Amino acid sequence: MSGEALKLELLDDLRSQFGEGITWSGMLYDMPTVCIRRNIHLQIVDWLKSSEKWHFNHFIDITAVDYFKQHEEYRYEVVVHLRSHSKNIKVRIKTPVPGEKPELPTLTTLFAGASWSEREVFDLMGIRFKGHPRMTRVLSPDDFEGHPLRKDFPVKGKHRGSFPRGTVISNKRREPVVGKKTKPDPLDHMMPTTVWEQQRAPMREEKGDA
């Protein structure tokens, strides 16, 4: 069976299996795509993986897209790509997620590869995954505020404006004191862990600083 017919047959199987759960299904540039409702996100991936006929066992990718102000009922869309090694075809599953409290069940129970990609989606887009073993940020520092890949997050970041070019971060206490051995300063353990905090530090009042 050629690739094309196989993909169409896959779409028919999915429609027959999850009739009303699927809002739209079709071929997008030679990739069978299925838009589903939020509640069957876990069941459809589980079915795809465990069905002997299709056996989608190769995890490809999880990512999310922020359709900001383009749809009323949902804002984000989580896109899952899977591949069946035996049949050598790929499938894309798109799940809409509302804007206020974006939440989805995690896929790590089915695919170990999903753990870090879901963490990345949480880190950059702010969509939480219930039941994820380590739901923390993976790419940004731990005390980073905001989710950068959202459309309303500026490219240059929110706090950077307060730091004029060339100001050397040298909080006085840490300046090496030549010659004298310094007592351990109790405040020293509070060295700002990330530049993030330093960048919010108020600018020193230079006289005539432009």
Added chain:
Amino acid sequence: MLKQVIDREIARESQIDSRDLYDLNLGPSHPATHGILENRVKLDGERIVKCEAHIGYCHRSFEKLAEHYSYNQVLTITDRMNYVSAMANNIGWTLAAEKLLGIEVPKLVQYVRVIMFELNRIIDHLICTGVIGVDCGAYTGFLYFMEQRERAYDIIQKMTGARLTTTFGRVGGLDRPLYNEFKQDIIEWMRPLPKVIKEFHTLLTRNRIFIERLRDVSPMDRDRALEYGFSGPNLRATGVEYDVRKADPYSSYGDFDFNIPLGSNGDAYDRYMVRMLEMEESMKIIHQAIENLPDGPYHADVPEVYLPEKKHLYSNMEAMIYHFKIIMHGIRPPVGEVYQAVESPNGELGFYCVSDGGPNPYRLHFRSPCFYFYQAIEEMIEGGLLADAIMTMSSINVIAGELER
């Protein structure tokens, strides 16, 4: 008597509770972690009991930047993703954009792309296997391979003007016509390669210490690798035959015949051997592509996407209009989304591009193979020795730009 003492000691050790474990940072600034990987490791003696991997030390937010770039400017981001083989990413992105725009590029462009892709695969494997040697202590092999890479730089400089960040090709074809002694240069470059690779084989492949360091280090079985989303040499090392060039051929890869080396139990030695054998396959492809390199236009005839040449600009009217339209209006693909996967030297490099009809991609996600290797590292190095962890990290060939996008 001594043996009983040692056995009792080892027996006592086995029920060691976490209080006695030794915490160590195999941290970001460490010669073996390629500068950006951090593993917080709990050691029991030399054996790694638990590992917690952290990344993000080189997250340069490519995807956020790409939303403000035009379709041709994204090329400047892609060659900083897997910067060891920059042209492979550029070609991948141009294929994805052309698929989105529905452009069919002429045969010459497809063949040149295949040649440059395989050339980049060879130089990527050269550095990866060289670095496996360096992490193992064998520095000489790395120098032999770096020399071959420098000779490849001469060709890349003639093609694109840059050594590393090449911005090769445009959406719709090549950025400039081929320079005329392109064929001889490639053949001349590949002439000593088999000898150098044979030298590296005699230097390392049957070296007792090298085999001892790499054999049975972090073995990965087939289904677990598929579940983790492995692809490329690390997946083929486990014996799974998946190569995007064969699975869904792009850019006329179907015209060449080459076979795919497969490993058996997916340990570090298999990953090394698969990369070494893949270099020979790539050379076969390049020879075939060079022999029947067709001649023809070096870009597709799509004036509203591909900028007309400068000399036509002032003479004929349409070129002027198209030039103005592309520069001011930008390339505007139809609304839709596309996923184009390419077999990059590290694995399946995917470009998921959502377009809303505007001049720049609405959302662009790079599916980077390294991201999925490195999340498996916690499971791969647990149970092994500390020295095995170093070999695991260098054998899966994690590249910073691609890992953290």
Added chain:
Amino acid sequence: MGVEPISSTQWPGGEAITTKLSEFVGWARKYSAWPMPFATACCGIEYMATMASRYDQGRFGWERPSFSPRQADLLIVIGTICIKMAPVLKRIYDQMAEPKYVISMGACASCGGMFDTYSVVQGIDTLFPVDVYVPGCPPRPEMLMLAYTKLQEKIQHESLVGRGA
């Protein structure tokens, strides 16, 4: 080196050369700076090319890279420094022994380069003082070697009581 030969007439014993002590000490130190390559991104590959046999950096006496700040005199920051890496880099700079020098290799380290984004530190001179900036993305090995010679001149003409002597 500021060297003035003394002719045999002034110095009965024979030829001699005089120079300042700081010049002499600078001359002795400039060929033995142990670099700590803090490589994060694409410039790391160009640094490897500079270390490899064609553009061998050993000719400048900087053959021995040290991967711990304790034995390093020179910190070469190679590649993009992100906000998550900045405290690590600042700590490594603080833990280097005086006299220490910094080369910021590449546009990303010098000024954030093409990544004017939320997650990249716009130039490592916001963290600590830098001696030599190397432009380029990535800079060619020859540009890095020019940076070496520039730094050697600086070490040469530095006064003994200068920065941490």
Added chain:
Amino acid sequence: MMPQDFVPVLITFAIVGGFAAVALIAAHLLGPKAYSPVKQDTYECGVDYVGDSRTRFSVKFYLVAVLFVMFDLEVVFMYPWAVNFRSLGVFGFVSMAIFLLILTVGLLYEWKKGALEWE
């Protein structure tokens, strides 16, 4: 052996001791002293370290260290013998053979006792 014959040995000790002392004292006096709490902190790949390094570790490491020291000294004794091997003639050869034999017995004992395996 006349006491004067020991003069060269004393001179070498003086030179060795002197060089070490001069190097250390000069570094201490001339070197810049810029102490700061962060500089005194331990360096562990640039991030905050957890726990301390004085925890208990397995006896295997100590065993390997002792074996190494023993066989290293054995080699150190062979250097002077190897240098004037010819002049020592058969007598030298036989005495060194006995010395090596004794140590080989020690090695075989450890091998049988299983001290060489790592697991």
